[in-house]
Amino acid sequence: MKFFADTANVDDIRDLADAGLLDGVTTNPSLIHKAGRDFIEVTREICGLVSGPVSAEVVALDHAEMMREAEILRKIAPNVAVKVPLTIDGLKTCKALTDDGTMVNVTLCFSANQALLAAKAGATFVSPFVGRHDDIGFDGMALIADIRTIYDNYAFDTEILVASVRHPVHVLEAAKIGADVMTAPPAVIRQLVKHPLTDKGIEGFLADWAKTGQKIG
């Protein structure tokens, strides 16, 4: 499963990329607001930090204006994936861009039928939001399993990009289902490394090492 960082914070992106943990990045208008940086400038910087896809989202709602914005975004770097909302205009934009060789991430997916439409429109990625689905009392992971079944039934190449990941169990379940990608905030990716027995083991080894009175080198 590929790991994307769901953030526009370049320090976090650099840190995770240095550990070999990043296959890409996703941003959205809220994350750009949080980063407090110019959208184009920060997207260009992120594209230079990771070689994989970097999602940059259009904010227009109609197809013509989405295409105009997409034109600007895709010129930033070859690894930009234009992010469009799951609407008819978004799907038209997706079809036009992917036909032209641009990666597209269709976002704000909350049903398996929506995911089916995204695949038919040629999306590179579809982003089902598991956390926001859980928040309103639905089972976000059941949605991922349904999309996996449908995409496998028809051999669609659209990658399932599990989004709105809130905790390590979301990552585990997404991996068990066979999602292609998950995008999570850096804090959740860092949580994956933590285990109390790892910490306890390090503590025990260091205590015993100190008793040897030795040094390495």
Ligand code: E4P
């Ligand atoms: C996905 O691309 C979105 O940026 C993101 O995962 C949304 O997550 P949230 O529901 O935590 O805002």
